[in-house]
Amino acid sequence: MEIVRYPPKQDWQKIIQRPLQQFEVIRKAVLPILQAVRQEGDKAIRRYTLLYDKVEPDAFQVSNAEIVNSVKEVTDDLKAAIQQAHHNIFKFHKSQVEEVKKISTMDGVECWRKSVPIEKVGLYIPGGTSPLFSTVLMLGIPAKIAGCKEIVMCTPPDGRGKIHPAILYTAHIIGIDRIYKVGGAQAIAAMAYGTATIPAVQKIFGPGNQYVTVAKQLISQEGIAIDMPAGPSEVAIVADHSAEAEFVAADLLSQAEHGKDSQVLLITTEEKLVKDVKKAIQRQLAQLPRSEIVRDALDNSKLILVQNIDEAIELVNNYASEHLILMLENTEAMVEKVINAGSVFIGKYTPESAGDYASGTNHTLPTNGFAVAYSGVSLDSFMKKITFQQISAKGLQKIGPIIETMAQAEKLQAHKMAVRVRLKQIEDHKK
């Protein structure tokens, strides 16, 4: 990990640059997959599954028997943990339900807004080295609270054509029963266009490798909504003298183990902390099975010394980190100054892994600097907000002339006429 000492502001942009993504090559590989699935449907899905997952499942849809089996295969310990995480995530996302407020903007003019579930949503759960049942919780729970009618889940099969039981068990307790053994760009294509087996949806959620990411980006240009643009995972830690090197090191490593392209930053005022963290990383790294991935990620990463904590916060606001950990003596004042971040972890007993799994917040967050303008996944992501209005005859007599004046000034005569014909009828009635 590179140490950067007291960089002047003009160097900040360079220092906080993310590792570059090469999408063009991947785009060229993904486009024909999308096209094939659109044209050939299940036939193409079968072909790509054989090609990439090296397996030909008997059926793409997970059977009831498989779901029932998964309940037996998951240990009681893990079941209890998943249930508690479910409880916490449910509670936090349920608190995001918005009440309808009718606003009378003028006498007789009532406006309101109602959140309505997106009817058909698709959840993508990556396969690969880790069975990410936590992502099933993070996407499935808000989809259920929202009341989405059709929740479809795709996740790649393993070499025996199976899905990890923890993924099936988690989907089961949430109440998701349409699960398909399809992964990669072909899964995104299936949920975007629909096949004979897999229904088309209106919005697609979930993380994935670069193929999945690019496939989502491409189908979003065709009008299918996606949760957010994605990049590699990242964390920034802002720490002062009160921080413990052992905790800082563990948090940096836990982000670094996500992938070779992950990035982790420590921004601190303390020379000693930098030294101690470096040592602690070496010590802890020796105990980690995924040390190769971690080492690559640490190559993208930096320990940055700054003059004071205000400068640290300014720098980290520029970075707009997916995860931001504040280990500071006086956190409260600093929390108020955070303007760009996906999710913030406050204090020394709040590891980022709490939010990844179980505390209640969502772990699907904006990466790659997108936190300047995008929010993480929440209940809102599974709903759209429709506005409504109702105007009484008396209300129209008040607001009507205002609309007419404005429409006239914008040279939109028919807009004016829509008011005029109504006001005329109201006046005629009075006679």
Added chain:
Amino acid sequence: MEIVRYPPKQDWQKIIQRPLQQFEVIRKAVLPILQAVRQEGDKAIRRYTLLYDKVEPDAFQVSNAEIVNSVKEVTDDLKAAIQQAHHNIFKFHKSQVEEVKKISTMDGVECWRKSVPIEKVGLYIPGGTSPLFSTVLMLGIPAKIAGCKEIVMCTPPDGRGKIHPAILYTAHIIGIDRIYKVGGAQAIAAMAYGTATIPAVQKIFGPGNQYVTVAKQLISQEGIAIDMPAGPSEVAIVADHSAEAEFVAADLLSQAEHGKDSQVLLITTEEKLVKDVKKAIQRQLAQLPRSEIVRDALDNSKLILVQNIDEAIELVNNYASEHLILMLENTEAMVEKVINAGSVFIGKYTPESAGDYASGTNHTLPTNGFAVAYSGVSLDSFMKKITFQQISAKGLQKIGPIIETMAQAEKLQAHKMAVRVRLKQIEDHKK
């Protein structure tokens, strides 16, 4: 306008198809503009302004003197109307402010969510045949309520290098003072990349012609957020025997005058209404100056007869209209059944033009069927929601083992270690 009588369900998709958009040709025209502005900055802006707007303004930024002048040039009537619309729109959008709720998901585990303004936003206001000061209200007011620090506005100059005074006056009362005389794809590029004169922003809002739309789509792929994908404006009206043909006709026409590619639909159970609406359209059309545009739009449009109102609502939910007008005897039950729409207008005295100008709701809405998964512009559009969490030592003792179990099962050992090192320290302290 084509009349479609009692179409069977299998024909619905065909009937409610939108007019096709040809983006590929426009994309080829827009890409070099984006590239030129990125590389040459103001120089390219000057060149394209001369080419497309046929004018070379002395300065791109609107001066204080121009703003002061605009206050004199707008009539008192129009000022009063704009101020009342401002009041209503402000009141409705202010009601969307979300309070921070701290949720204790478990003992010692606190999670909350805070809306934080997007720092730098860009508003695009189209020029062309209508001076759309109403769009200044619709984008500027929520940007101000959100508390966006930098609000930049671009709008094309007229042939004399001027901006319409109503646009400047409206920006002035909202408190937007960085206004640039730049339009088209070059304006979007300027706000995306920044030039010496025009600052780069993090999210770009606003309607526009196909060049603007495609430019927004292209820069959104580069990570700059946009309000929503856009298509031509549209309205669907669901009406029964209680509807008045004169009102229905006026609403259809007011949508049709937006552009040649607009689409309007009437869905009704009443043969007589269809006949009367056709006649009323002819009568009203004779009084409209924009009749050529309207005629083209009506060619894309349909009067659809259905068996009953439930079927009408089902059809219109399939269409997912930007604007939906319900003129029904029993509206309340039907309002509940609306699941896909941008904004809904209820009852016979609620013309769509009320929402376009002054009632309080936003007029920037999802078109082209995007209403199935997208919301219109609201206060949320100018903010991102950051989640926060804070766990106490006691809280971590409760939730820690759950996180460890889950991290272990996902084979993410460093995630587990981030909890372990902390729990160990807490236990050591107790000794």
